[in-house]
Amino acid sequence: MNTAVLTGAAGFDPDGPSANLVLDGQTPPAASAAIAAARSKAGDAKLAIRPLSAADRKRARNRQIVSTLVAPLAGLALLLLVWELAAEHSQQFPSPLVTWHSAQQVFAHPFYDNGPNDVGIGWNLLASLQRVAYGFGLAALAGIPLGFAIGRMRFLNRMLSPIISLLRPVSPLAWLPIGLYVFSNAPAAAIYTIFICSIWPMMINTAIGVQRIPADYLNVARVLDLSTWKVFTKILLPSVMPYMMTGVRLSVGTAWLVIVAAEMLTGGTGIGFWLWNEWNNLNLAHIIIAILVIGVTGMVLEGALMLIARRFSYDEAR
Amino acid sequence: MERFIVVQHVEMVFDTARGPFHALKGINLDIARGEFISLIGHSGCGKSTLLNLIAGLTLPTSGVMVCDGREIHAPGPDRAVVFQNHSLLPWLTCYGNVHLGVERVFGGNESKAQLKARTEAALDLVGLPHAAHKHPHEISGGMKQRVGIARALAMSPKVLLMDEPFGALDALTRAKLQDELQGIVAASGATVVMVTHDVDEAVLLSDRIVMLTNGPAATIGEILTVDLPRPRERLALSEDPHYAHLRAQVLEFLYKRQAHPQAKAA
Numbered sequence: 001m002n003t004a005v006l007t008g009a010a011g012f013d014p015d016g017p018s019a020n021l022v023l024d025g026q027t028p029p030a031a032s033a034a035i036a037a038a039r040s041k042a043g044d045a046k047l048a049i050r051p052l053s054a055a056d057r058k059r060a061r062n063r064q065i066v067s068t069l070v071a072p073l074a075g076l077a078l079l080l081l082v083w084e085l086a087a088e089h090s091q092q093f094p095s096p097l098v099t100w101h102s103a104q105q106v107f108a109h110p111f112y113d114n115g116p117n118d119v120g121i122g123w124n125l126l127a128s129l130q131r132v133a134y135g136f137g138l139a140a141l142a143g144i145p146l147g148f149a150i151g152r153m154r155f156l157n158r159m160l161s162p163i164i165s166l167l168r169p170v171s172p173l174a175w176l177p178i179g180l181y182v183f184s185n186a187p188a189a190a191i192y193t194i195f196i197c198s199i200w201p202m203m204i205n206t207a208i209g210v211q212r213i214p215a216d217y218l219n220v221a222r223v224l225d226l227s228t229w230k231v232f233t234k235i236l237l238p239s240v241m242p243y244m245m246t247g248v249r250l251s252v253g254t255a256w257l258v259i260v261a262a263e264m265l266t267g268g269t270g271i272g273f274w275l276w277n278e279w280n281n282l283n284l285a286h287i288i289i290a291i292l293v294i295g296v297t298g299m300v301l302e303g304a305l306m307l308i309a310r311r312f313s314y315d316e317a318r
Numbered sequence: 319m320e321r322f323i324v325v326q327h328v329e330m331v332f333d334t335a336r337g338p339f340h341a342l343k344g345i346n347l348d349i350a351r352g353e354f355i356s357l358i359g360h361s362g363c364g365k366s367t368l369l370n371l372i373a374g375l376t377l378p379t380s381g382v383m384v385c386d387g388r389e390i391h392a393p394g395p396d397r398a399v400v401f402q403n404h405s406l407l408p409w410l411t412c413y414g415n416v417h418l419g420v421e422r423v424f425g426g427n428e429s430k431a432q433l434k435a436r437t438e439a440a441l442d443l444v445g446l447p448h449a450a451h452k453h454p455h456e457i458s459g460g461m462k463q464r465v466g467i468a469r470a471l472a473m474s475p476k477v478l479l480m481d482e483p484f485g486a487l488d489a490l491t492r493a494k495l496q497d498e499l500q501g502i503v504a505a506s507g508a509t510v511v512m513v514t515h516d517v518d519e520a521v522l523l524s525d526r527i528v529m530l531t532n533g534p535a536a537t538i539g540e541i542l543t544v545d546l547p548r549p550r551e552r553l554a555l556s557e558d559p560h561y562a563h564l565r566a567q568v569l570e571f572l573y574k575r576q577a578h579p580q581a582k583a584a
Contacts, residue, residue, distance in 0.1 A: 216405040219375055222393040224419045224473075234418060238409040 094285040102285035117277070119269060125293060127269040131187065132255045135194025139251060143202035144244060148236070150203065151210025164200065172197035172258045176265060186266035193262045198251035202244070209243025210236065245309035252305055256298045322509060323349040323372065323477065328381030330367055341367050343535040345381070347528060354503060354510045356520040358568065359530030360576065365513045366481055368530075372511060373399050373479050386476055395423045398470035400480040404462040406454040412465045413450040416440050416472050423473045440472035441465070443502055460491035467499070471506060478503070480512040484519065493552065496522060500549060517568045521561060522550055529571045539576060542567055
């Protein structure tokens with residue numbers, strides 16, 4: 001055990017342990033032998049480390065390139081392979097190459113407009129994004145302040161939590177008929193559906209964030225006797241921000257999931273409508289293109305919000 | 319003796335899930351202006367509760383608490399608190415943390431330049447002018463605690479309340495900050511109430527040591543006057559027989575008359 005301690009210390013200060021032992025006035029021959037052994041061991045370790053460095057560092061770097069670049073590419077290749085095999089064993093299912101050619105045509109003119117029900121994929125995508133922006137924006141405007149209020153006021157929390165528990169598990173599409181009835185307008189109903197489904201995560205996460213503000217920070221606010229506005233801007237908002245951003249990210253993810261489904265039902269424009277329309281045309285290649293466009297757009301939305309969230313987090317370890 | 323802080327017949331009963339908990343019973347304490355008081359006792363004896371009562375963070379179940387002729391009914395910047403875990407806001411710089419209190423207390427009558435000067439003076443006082451624009455996570459535990467003290471002092475409080483201010487620090491840093499605190503308190507003339515469980519810290523810094531009995535229903539067991547001349551020198555005191563005698567009295571109270579509750583139960 002003694003040697004183990006000494007080898008550990010010898011790593012950064014070879015003279016340290018022996019000096020300590022002399023101070024303690026106990027340098028029996030056994031201990032000096034142990035020190036000598038420890039030193040030679042430490043020396044060996046150093047010798048053993050040096051030759052590793054040059055070649056091994058390169059190998060380590062290569063390994064990292066493999067894991068960060070090659071692995072994802074391998075995954076994509078596997079997906080294409082499975083797709084190709086599936087296409088070969090089916091009558092109509094388009095192969096990756098067929099889809100690629102089809103995509104070239106679709107993306108050659110993304111912004112054409114041949115009247116209702118026939119516009120380019122760019123217009124459809126923008127229409128969907130616009131609806132998400134409206135629905136999600138309104139949900140943020142309502143949900144975040146409501147979340148703050150629920151987090152701060154116990155009465156409101158008790159009052160609303162059964163309602164939230166009841167309504168939250170309802171599929172957003174179940175709200176669509178009510179939206180259609182109330183607004184008598186398909187796009188407005190779609191926006192309203194997005195609003196309903198994206199309000200919950202923002203509201204609940206904000207409320208949880210408010211409830212989890214460390215009591216110490218609130219005591220600081222009380223001792224300093226800060227004004228309500230200062231408490232909000234200097235203590236509540238910064239400490240709730242990370243929770244709030246998580247809610248925002250979850251909301252956007254859900255909103256993007258729901259808009260596609262809602263547009264299939266409401267029709268008109270939008271990437272979801274386009275996808276369903278291509279099903280009616282039995283154009284499977286276009287359906288696959290739509291799925292990929294939806295996936296990539298969702299990834300981009302999520303990534304952008306991750307960047308914003310990182311900007312606002314005050315993580316103590318940052 | 320001028321009665322600057324008055325605590326009279328204070329009882330504190332907390333409502334807990336397992337019924338009422340009688341934390342403090344029959345607390346009577348007068349503190350003079352400029353006095354340095356330590357509250358010492360075993361953990362769970364309610365010394366932090368007593369400090370929170372003086373701060374106004376909690377209100378007593380019954381009894382009277384007065385500070386400078388006014389009843390204590392809420393926290394306020396005249397009774398600044400140095401928290402045990404520093405409680406600096408991580409999203410503000412050290413300067414921002416200190417400035418927050420300064421702005422609140424003096425913002426009404428003073429120019430921005432004056433507020434800035436006050437904030438900088440407080441950071442100077444604790445020896446941290448170079449850390450003003452660092453965030454709390456970029457500085458050491460000892461430095462954070464010093465910023466906490468600067469935040470409290472910058473408001474020119476009548477009373478400085480400290481809840482185990484050096485408890486989380488290593489022994490060397492703690493000794494250094496204790497020595498600095500002596501100088502800071504002497505320079506500012508503030509009245510100080512400090513919670514501690516460190517006997518040496520209590521004897522070194524205090525004018526009087528208030529020793530609490532074990533909870534529940536803890537009360538003041540004994541008050542020891544520390545009549546060592548100031549300024550006090552740590553090294554010189556370690557050889558001083560009177561210091562040793564005072565220290566022994568506190569130890570005797572804590573470990574003989576109020577043996578640790580768990581030790582008693584065992």
